Amino acid sequence: MTRMSQYQPPVKDIVFLLEHVAGYPDIAGLPGFEHADLDTVVGILEECGNFMAKVVAPTNRAGDKEGARWKPDGSVVTPTGFKEAYKQYVDAGWGSVPLPEEFGGGGFPRTVGLIIQEMMMSANLGFSLCPLLTQGAIEALLHYGDDELKQRYLPKMVTGEWAGTMNLTEPQAGSDVGALTTRAVRQDDGTYAISGQKIFITFGDHDLSEQIVHLVLARIPGAPEGTRGISCFIVPKFLVNDDGSLGERNPVHTVSIEHKMGIHGAPTCVLSYEDATGYLIGEANLGMRIMFVMMNSARLSVGTQGLAVAELAYQQSLEYAKERRQGRAVGATEDSAIIDFPDVRRMLMTQKASIAALRSLMLLNASYVDHSMHEPEENARKRADEIAGLLTPICKSFGTDLGNELTSLALQIHGGMGYIEETGMAQHVRDVRIAAIYEGTNGIQAADLVGRKLGVRDGASVMEFLASMREIDAQLAEAGDQFASIRAELTKQLDALDQATAWMLRAGRADPNAVLAGSSPYLRMWGLCTGAWLLARAALAGQATGDAEVAETQLVLARFFAEQILPQCSGLLNSAIAGADDLFALGPAML
Template identity: 45%
Template sequence: MPDYHPPVRDTLFVLHELLGVERLSNLPGFAEASPETVEAVLEEGARFCREVLTPLNRVGDRQGCTRHADGQVTTPSGFKDAYRLYAEGGWVGLSADPEHGGQGLPFFLAAAMNEFAATANMAWAMYPGLAQGAIAALTVHGGEMHKRDYLPRIVSGEWLATMNLTEPHCGTDLGLIRTRAAPAEDGSYRITGQKIFISGGEHDLTDNIIHLVLARIEGAPAGVKGISLFLVPKRLPDAAGAPGEANGVSCGALEEKMGIHGNATCVMNYEEAKGWLVGEPHKGLKAMFTMMNEARLGVGIQGLAQSEVAYQNAVAYARERRQGRPLHAKAEANGAAPAPAPIIVHPDIRRTLMGIRSFNEAARALVLTAALTGDIAARSPDAAAREQAEDWLALITPVIKGVLTDRGFENTVAAQQVFGGHGYIAEHGMEQFVRDARIAMIYEGANGIQALDLVGRKLAMNNGRAVQAYFAELAGFVSENEENEALAPLLAPLKEGIEHLQKATMWLAKNGAADPNDAGAGASDYMHLFGLVALGHIWAKMAKVAAEKLSEGAGETSFYETKLALARYYMERTMPETGMRLKRIATGAGATMALPAEAF
């Protein structure tokens, strides 16, 4: 049976020793997030995830969800009780505004908890994860009625929420949406259309589900400029605010999927369903992107999560499984062959495990840095600080979503390989991690789209202000630490990676404008090159902290020495990939576009 131990100590290291979250005690909610409170929240969240959610992961995968004749959906055994405990614990509204019933704690705590939950049980964690995105969208764009009648019930966990974008004929190209919204005399709208691939679209965890739906108001402009966002409840609240009569929304089918079987992925049918406009008419994408950007960070976390749980179980297996002898082993004195050794002694197994772990710890630090930056963007009274934070988030979000999910999937496969044939059968759970991880590369914007977004939009936004600021940040770190002997072995690979990223950026700026295919052909390599450098920068910063702690004799010697070993591994074995990525980008689109379509 797979197991999971949430990495509380590593999370605390990132928050307090690397990021120093205490320095932001002037921001709303941060004063309450004392080191003692943060540790207590993480420890309790870790306990819940390990004891309650982890045992349900295989249950959800094997049972899946059941759609009944009346369109209602039942989730796997134990899911409803687990959600009740989660909601009662106040976890859904951990970082939500107290004005709406939330606890008001910083978002970085919610992000850490999201990692623990997604690692323990990704399919289950998707239900409350979507609610967090809805809370963000309604907090920013909702009107008085939304915030009075719906938002507090989502924050409390009494009701859950979904995001409805995709239709059978369109996914990424939302300008093709056909779902209609007809104005009604009472100020509401009647929504008609079909949405597909809707995570948590129907279930039995809560008495009501609030759907945020993209639709086109009759007579709206064509394309994305004519899309509006609507709040459509499964059941219309009665005079007391309780779920009343059924609305015109139903689950037409459950998708049969490769993984995340415990999450109800639905075809949703809207037939004159009553809904209310969120935000301004024809400005629905702006409101929905508030939810989508949070969801993309959440999906990046899912990539890390599956990589982490696969790693932990691969390590446990490698310590126990005996196979072969160490390469340096000699025969016993009596001439007998050495006894078989645990496979963790073999260099190739070590290569696999070191590669996964060095990714996981840097990815965790990058995610928590993004979450803290999100807190600054949302809560800082300093306009310049908010702008800088928003720029950095816009730049890094597609990288987190794309790189962490691509590498996360690769790592689950690599961890599965440690088990050999045992990894291919269901008993050890590794094949489920592979199947579950695969979807994160696809939904909330497939990773190729994330790469195009980074290259086509984010690099050029505000005349390159964000990427220029990031290059300045990287250069500043290198300059400040050039005399640091402890970092010398790490700075040289980092500097080379930064140079490769800068050259790639300049190449795309020059050639992508002349031939957009050059930008398109190199986009995925550029996204991964960016990710390699971002994770390398994080490793250098963590290594600096670890070296300082060791020089101070702070204790936990093994913890900090491990950090330095992992940083060295990343720089020596992973960072050199930047050169390969640059070379691919600089070849342009010639070979990629050489064949006519009919030749394929």
């Protein structure tokens, strides 16, 4: 077999989890979402899935093989089919679905928007990054832009006619954004002259849209050092005239594009700003706060990238396992399809159960974002915001780690054919690898979890969430013997997570380095427990549908995850609480 499989949007699986695990009917009941009932959303998602499969997915292979191209005149050309697919994407209005009606959006919940993103990422991860970054730029402007900036830029950004970017990184300032040196000098007319170089700018230039709106972090002379002295500016590719038409070219130049391991269709640009005209967003020195609006949105989306590529790779490995005949399974009298071999089944079940757990986790996080913005009561908004904040680093890190692991399993099922470029499996492995790195490496996510999120309300916030996860125990007890192993294992592993959490809260005050040393295995414990908890909820809901196939599928997925994947959690406990001594016992020369 030397052909790539065509993406099949798993709308039925998504809708089940949306309704029964993410609690979508509660979201649809929030003020402002009267038009976004479940039946309407299902219709939208079916139509969207069809669009992504037929219009976007066929561009995925060209994106990898051709890649984006930098031309000597400084322009960037996207691969065959990207431009046409993007125009159809804009014309269909898919990017505007979860954005405010005030600026031409559909006004649907963020949760619905995340599902649209998932299907687009599965169809073509490289292509999806342009709309993803545009949405992040839109959210930053919605939160902090003044009315003039919003009216000038948002309507065409919401439609997708204009694209957006996020400009943080510089050669000397990667994860340490506070080290940036790009300057913003105030001009007599109130604008700023922006000068400096930015690297790793995804879709920093391209031919999909006529205008690109760069959101750029820069330092105003005399500002405080470090992150406290960073401001955020809009720097458009073309200046915008008073009537909304495009004016002269701003001096923002693409110096080069990177030659990357994967996502070849997405140009990653080095941009040079040479006294380019910029407009301050919000107030001076609020740049990091503004950028975090973009980054928190993007972190959930990047976690979903791990899920999305894993889904695509799983579909292809399942199809291959059904077709590939090799050897004879136990009791067979002729060559068997490899799907009949236990170890192949183990890899397929690991993918399927883990993907269901990840999708549940992403949708739950998005649902709390919606509640944090639309609940009528302030305390309910605050609590939802706390939980969304807790789940975001878990989603980003666990989602992308599993994206790498599950995609690698899908390649393994292909055997030697997986290592051959023609099958397309190698592309999936290469494409997904970046997700654990950008938008804050997974180590930074783990540091955020233990350094910021655990300390909310002196630990009370996280302990309340852990207690709420245990409320499922009574339901599992009532559900009968078939849920017994799920109940027992979930209790055992939540005990381990509780133990690690208590240690983290104690040790963090006295020895921050010890907590940071165990932060990554600790985050993994969270991912495993929340995934198992959500699959248990899905299994209980499946029993209540009256659909025997749904009930059996959800029960088996929850049981497999609980019995064969979740036990890793307690195995990570010692790593989480070991402290930092052995990590630093050998000096650099001895390493």
